[in-house]
Amino acid sequence: MTQKLYIYDHCPFCVKAEMIFGLKNLPFERIILLNDDEATPIGMVGRKSLPILEEDGRFMPESMDIVTHIDQQGTPILTGTPNPAITEWISATSSTLYRLFLPRAACAPLPEFATTAARAYFLTKKEASTGPFFEILKDSDGEIGNLNTMLKMLAPLIRSPEAVNGTLSTDDIHLFAHLHSLSLIRGIVYPPAVEAYRQTLSRLSGVGLYDGIAA
Structure with a gap:
């Protein structure tokens, strides 16, 4: 198939x-x-x-x-029990993360923006909800600081670099996707437990991080 x-x-x-x-x-x-x-x-x-x-x-x-x-194809691997604290952490950081992430995505050398028209389409659609991207990019320091504080709160929740709750679960799907977006933002500081987790999940999932193009 x-x-x-x-x-x-x-x-x-x-x-x-x-x-x-x-x-x-x-x-x-x-x-x-x-x-x-x-x-x-x-x-x-x-x-x-x-x-x-x-x-x-x-x-x-x-x-x-x-x-x-x-x-469900073959033996399931997402068998762990989700932790409500992970859901709460993701929810608490989502608004700030995507406010900072979207303007940086619009500038990034990504294949979905390979044409001027495609990049302009994204910018127009997203700015309608966020406001002008240049205003967000001009002053991000405070919000980046808030995210760094939140990352310190995440660190003790990570039980293993290979699975946030010790056994792979849907929490890992949601949390790594969140950290993947975060990796496009320059100035983010990852506590050791968070750094080990995001690097390990990147390797295991085959989904690369944006550290090299963070802005």
Whole structure:
């Protein structure tokens, strides 16, 4: 069975879908769409939304539906019990993270922005909710400091570099996707436990971090 995953490189939901293939060591075809390509996803699932999994001509949207579907192929690996404290930490940092992440994604050398039109499409859509990106980029120090404080609170929650709760669970899918987005922001300081975790999950999942292009 041929499995194709349509994604944007920057998209945290797409990262979640990619992770399960890497964690289970399953082959798949990774297809990155231009950000302004509306026709392809609409033709598949009726709306512009990624990720989309294609299996033998059938299409499945929604990142966690894909994660569950792939995890059930063979022996499941996401068997650990989620920790509500991880969900709370992600929720508490989400607003600040994505406010800082989106302007940096818009500037990053990512394949979904390979054309001027694709990058402009993203900028126009996202600025409608965040306000002008240049204003956010001009003054990020305070918010970066707040995220660094929150990362110190995350560190004691990490029980193992290979699984936040000691056994792989859906918490790892959500937390690593969050940390993946965070890696695009320069000035973030990772406590040792968080650094070990994000590097290990990056290696195990095959999803690279943005440290080298952080801005």
